[in-house]
Amino acid sequence: MVFADLIKDYGPSVPWVLAVAGLLYNNRTANHREKRKEFRADIDSIEKVVKELSGKLTTYFRLAEHTVDTKRSEAEIKVLFKELDFKWERLSRRQTGGTLGLFIDPCSQALESLFDQATGQYFESADLIPPADVNGHVSDLQIRSLIFVEALHSLFLKKFDGI
Numbered sequence: 837m838v839f840a841d842l843i844k845d846y847g848p849s850v851p852w853v854l855a856v857a858g859l860l861y862n863n864r865t866a867n868h869r870e871k872r873k874e875f876r877a878d879i880d881s882i883e884k885v886v887k888e889l890s891g892k893l894t895t896y897f898r899l900a901e902h903t904v905d906t907k908r909s910e911a912e913i914k915v916l917f918k919e920l921d922f923k924w925e926r927l928s929r930r931q932t933g934g935t936l937g938l939f940i941d942p943c944s945q946a947l948e949s950l951f952d953q954a955t956g957q958y959f960e961s962a963d964l965i966p967p968a969d970v971n972g973h974v975s976d977l978q979i980r981s982l983i984f985v986e987a988l989h990s991l992f993l994k995k996f997d998g999i
Contacts, residue, residue, distance in 0.1 A: 872996050878927045879988045885923065886950075889916040890981045893954050894974050897965055910960050917951060927988075931995075939991040946984035953980050 896909045924947060928940050953976055958965045965973055993999040 875930065875992060875995065878923065879992055882920065882923045882927065882988060883985050885916060885920050886981050886985055889913065889920065890978055892916065893977050897958065897974055898970055901964070913954070920947070939994050943984065943987040943991055946980065946987045950977070950980040950984050953977055
């Protein structure tokens with residue numbers, strides 16, 4: 837009789853409890869999926885800026901002489917680096933520390949390495965790169981760009997897939 841009374845008293849609330857638990861679970865998975873999409877979109881926007889920046893840097897360093905357009909190119913490159921900094925800061929603030937901090941550091945180092953290579957000795961300088969060194973310098977820039985983008989993708993995989 838005790839069991840029958842228990843079912844009679846609390847039985848109607850069991851479906852409600854199951855429905856609420858299901859709604860909470862669905863909300864949690866939807867929030868996780870949305871965060872994943874936002875994080876991926878941020879990485880994609882950074883990747884687009886890096887590609888544009890890489891193209892402008894390649895054009896800039898392959899110039900045979902300084903012209904009036906050189907100053908405009910330098911300004912565009914600086915603006916792209918600033919945009920990249922802002923986007924990277926926004927993305928890195930999404931992290932809450934822990935082991936992910938270990939994956940943020942390589943991204944920051946790769947971005948700094950790209951910046952140092954791009955704005956080093958020959959950027960905004962009267963000196964041009966010796967023609968024999970242009971291809972090597974441009975190749976280095978492109979490789980550093982790829983390393984930064986790959987570090988971002990590794991961060992994504994670690995954050996959401998645990999890889």
